[in-house]
Amino acid sequence: MTKEVHNEAFKRIEKGYQILGKRWSGLIIYTLVDEPKRFSEVHARIPVLSKRMLNERLKELEDCGIVIRNVISDRPVRIEYSLTRMGTELAVALKPVEVWSNKWL
Template identity: 45%
Template sequence: MKANVTGCSVEEAMRLLGGRWRLLLVSYLVDGPKRFSELRRDVPGISQRSLTLDLRALEEAGLVKRTVHPTAPVRVEYALTADGERLKPVVKVMMDFGLWLKQKSQA
């Protein structure tokens, strides 16, 4: 990941959550654990590679936990960690802002 150039806390957050998919993936995990295939269906525009890389980055940051269930076939679930739960207010604000933008564009 790139280094924080300005030292700004907003830049630090955007360094991790910026990009097209990461905060969206977090928003789908707010309701509870999801399997990889469920996330892929929820975000149809994301490639398998991007989904894998973004989930790994969120896991490495300690925001998402990956659990492998030893079944046949193997079942892998992703869920927010306690630190990831701290993003719920951010997701809420983004949802509210997105709804406002939709309403504004329809007016």
């Protein structure tokens, strides 16, 4: 592997850790694994997370392509959040962290 290729790979890995390193990001992804959820449902599952911070993290995860915001045009209009294909693959990669946490923490 050339130094240039190694540096590019390192930058991508660093970006992944930056996304996951932000407080609450992992739990939000974990909450959305099973099915799409409305903002209030995500907040109910992580009640210690302020609504402002939840909104900020959802927007960041959406900007990264991990979460998608779905507007459902029923009456009343609903908004649901779900994982994209990339987000689902990330959730699979995070599964060992769940196993480790349940065993050791």
